[in-house]
Amino acid sequence: MGQVFYRAPQHCYPEVVKAEGVYLYDKTGKQYLDASGGAAVSCLGHGNKYVIQALKAQLDKVAFAHTAFFTNEPQEKLAQMLATRFGDESARVYFLSGGSEANETAIKLARQYWVAKGEKRKSIFISRHQSYHGNTLATLSLSGNPARQKNYLPLLHNWPKALPCHAYRYQNTDETTEDYAQRCAQSLETEILLAGPENVAAFIAEPIVGATMGCVPAVKGYFKKIRAICDKYNVLLIMDEIMAGCGRSGTYFAFEQENIKPDIVTIAKGIGGGYQPLAAVICQGFIHDDIVEKFGSFDHGHTYVGHATACAAGVAVMEVLEQENLLKNVQSTGSLLKSHLQDTFGSHPNIGDIRGRGLFIGLELTLDKDKKTPPGPELGLPQKIKQSAMENGLICYPGGGTADGMSGVHILLAPPFIYQESHVSELVEKLSRIMKSVPL
Numbered sequence: 205m206g207q208v209f210y211r212a213p214q215h216c217y218p219e220v221v222k223a224e225g226v227y228l229y230d231k232t233g234k235q236y237l238d239a240s241g242g243a244a245v246s247c248l249g250h251g252n253k254y255v256i257q258a259l260k261a262q263l264d265k266v267a268f269a270h271t272a273f274f275t276n277e278p279q280e281k282l283a284q285m286l287a288t289r290f291g292d293e294s295a296r297v298y299f300l301s302g303g304s305e306a307n308e309t310a311i312k313l314a315r316q317y318w319v320a321k322g323e324k325r326k327s328i329f330i331s332r333h334q335s336y337h338g339n340t341l342a343t344l345s346l347s348g349n350p351a352r353q354k355n356y357l358p359l360l361h362n363w364p365k366a367l368p369c370h371a372y373r374y375q376n377t378d379e380t381t382e383d384y385a386q387r388c389a390q391s392l393e394t395e396i397l398l399a400g401p402e403n404v405a406a407f408i409a410e411p412i413v414g415a416t417m418g419c420v421p422a423v424k425g426y427f428k429k430i431r432a433i434c435d436k437y438n439v440l441l442i443m444d445e446i447m448a449g450c451g452r453s454g455t456y457f458a459f460e461q462e463n464i465k466p467d468i469v470t471i472a473k474g475i476g477g478g479y480q481p482l483a484a485v486i487c488q489g490f491i492h493d494d495i496v497e498k499f500g501s502f503d504h505g506h507t508y509v510g511h512a513t514a515c516a517a518g519v520a521v522m523e524v525l526e527q528e529n530l531l532k533n534v535q536s537t538g539s540l541l542k543s544h545l546q547d548t549f550g551s552h553p554n555i556g557d558i559r560g561r562g563l564f565i566g567l568e569l570t571l572d573k574d575k576k577t578p579p580g581p582e583l584g585l586p587q588k589i590k591q592s593a594m595e596n597g598l599i600c601y602p603g604g605g606t607a608d609g610m611s612g613v614h615i616l617l618a619p620p621f622i623y624q625e626s627h628v629s630e631l632v633e634k635l636s637r638i639m640k641s642v643p644l
Contacts (some may be wrong), residue, residue, distance in 0.1 A: 218594070223250030226582045226620050226627050228599065230390050236594070239580050239631045240601040241618045244414065244447045244564065247474040249620035250522055251513035256451075257480050258520035262513050264568070271510040278515035285522050286486055289456050291465065294489025299482065299510045299518075303446035303472035304338030306483040307408070311342050312504045314406040314440050317491045319497035323438075326405040330395050330439075334368040334609065336416040337408060337444055344472040346408055349416050350609035355424075364399055367391040368413065369422040372557040372568065373607055381423050388422075389429035406468075411458035414447035417606055418566030418614025419559055427462035440467040441489075446483070447564070450474030451525055451620060454535040454562030461561065467491060480517035481508075525629055530621040537623045544632045563621060569613040571644060580609035585613045585642065591642045598634040 210217065218230035226249050227234045238246060248255065262278060283297040298313070300306050311329060318326035320599060331337060331461070333348035344353055345361035348368070353360060361383065368374065369388040371381075396404050413420040434441040443466040448458040450471055455461055457469060468487045476482030495502055508514070525531065542558065544564055549555040551568065556570035569585065571577040579585050586602035593600050606612030619631065 205320050209557060221293075225249050225251065227624060234597065236597050237627065237630055237634065238460070239617050239619045239635075241473075241620055242478065242599070243473065243601060244302055244452060244616075244618035245473045246478040247451060247621050248477045248521060248530075249622045250319070250478075252477070252479070252524060254524055255477065255517060255520040258516050259513060262432060262516035265512075268508075268511060270507070272505070276512040276515065278512055278519050279510040282484075282515045282518045283333050285519065286484060288323065289470070292488055294493075295486055296492040298485040298487075299515060300472075300506060301481040301508050301511070301514070302483050303470065304340045304343050305506060306446065306470040306472050306485050307338045307343045307346065307444060308340045309405075309485045309504060310408070310442050310470050311346075312444065313468065313485060313487060313491065313495075313502065316495055316499070316503060317440070318405050320494045323402070325400075325403050327400050328363060328404045329526070330364045330366060330392065330404060330407045332368045332409055333365045334370065334417050335410060335413060335444075338446075347416075348609070349605065351605045361406065364395040366407075367478050368417065368420075369426045370413070370417055370420050371423050372420075372559070375423070382425060385423050385426040385429060388426055389433060392430060393433050393437075396433070399575045401439065404437065404439050406442050407443040408444055409589075410444045410446075410448060411462060412448040412453055412561060412564060414564070414616065415601070415603055418568055418603055418616050419561075419564050420566065421559065421561055422462075427464050431464040434467075442466060442468040442470065444470050445617070446470055446472045447470050448561075451519075451531050451534055451621060452562055452564045455539060456525075456529065456531065458561070475521065476514060476517045478522040478534075479521065480511070480514035480520050482511075482514040484518075491616060493609040525621070526597075526621075533623075534562045534621050537621075537625075537628065538565065540625060541565060541617070541619075541623075541628045541631070545627055545635075548632050548636055549639070552639065554639070560617075563617075563619055563623065565617045567615045567617075569615070569644070578612035579644070580611050581605070583613075585644075588642050589613075589638060591613060592638045593634070596634045596641075597605050598631070598638065600635070 209447040222229040287295040335348040337343045337346040375384040472483030557568040589602040601616035606614045
């Protein structure tokens with residue numbers, strides 16, 4: 205297939221030649237309905253003329269000027285827009301090119317903050333089992349994803365992991381929601397005490413767990429307890445909204461639905477909508493101010509930090525979200541999609557759970573609905589589902605290891621925010637065909 209080092213070198217990929225609205229087309233003319241935004245990226249769909257025109261206009265001015273020498277208008281404007289959305293005019297925004305870079309930056313930002321405060325022992329980062337935070341070595345260390353980690357274990361930090369908050373899988377039948385939220389949150393407190401609060405820099409969590417568990421929101425009250433624990437032990441709270449943020453959950457930040465505010469939030473994917481590689485780290489103002497007061501600068505950087513053309517795309521994407529009131533469409537279309545999925549698959553013997561928020565929805569598969577038996581990796585179901593989906597003209601995001609890191613399968617749906625009722629019907633109809641074609 206040429207000289208490209210492909211993700212899966214033994215797989216034959218169709219060549220995409222056109223993308224428009226919620227559809228992509230390969231060079232044979234075959235049409236594919238985008239039901240996952242690639243990997244929760246294409247929030248506005250494909251070929252948005254407003255965004256494309258904004259990119260062209262920026263290219264006519266200046267495509268790139270290294271931010272060690274210059275700032276640029278799109279960077280300044282987008283930072284202001286995000287700080288306003290974050291709800292803190294003193295917040296500061298650091299722009300990067302992808303989610304792994306953003307979470308890596310958040311780690312270093314938290315570390316330098318504690319050094320600035322004279323708390324040099326604070327170097328431990330706690331995350332959760334069944335999580336995913338990126339593919340750099342530090343962010344892969346944070347991830348509770350055994351399948352992605354296995355080849356690199358000798359290179360990774362063995363940082364502590366708290367319990368995931370996944371009611372379908374882990375809530376006991378005799379536990380109330382309040383009891384389960386308390387048990388999950390208590391596991392963070394236990395890990396902090398084991399490590400020593402004086403050694404713990406931050407806790408990082410996805411408000412809605414994406415690729416590893418398939419759109420799992422925490423139970424009500426969990427994150428309020430997490431925020432209180434972090435405050436009690438002087439630990440920063442980092443919310444990883446790489447997948448769930450930028451409107452995907454129905455509010456611009458998913459943490460808004462938890463009635464808390466993190467110290468640091470990371471976003472990517474939807475911030476640039478696939479029109480440019482873009483990510484951001486947003487921190488509360490005190491973190492920035494203490495670092496600047498002590499050191500004068502943040503000891504970190506990448507070549508494409510604050511890239512002018514990428515930030516121009518980010519500004520345009522946010523403007524489209526606001527001008528077209530797309531968060532409202534995420535909420536209404538998300539409710540419609542979940543309702544259609546429930547009607548079609550609610551009694552399906554191999555669909556154990558349908559969950560998520562907004563247009564970020566997961567279906568978890570099971571071999572036995574009553575026992576919640578997860579499919580084993582030997583069945584190769586994610587690959588079979590993806591192949592059947594492509595054959596049926598559907599782009600979705602199947603994943604494995606949903607239940608315990610090895611067993612379990614889910615299908616993640618993260619369609620563009622511009623979906624209409626006809627697209628919902630098409631998605632569900634094609635997904636129904638796929639489920640019939642995959643042996644369970």
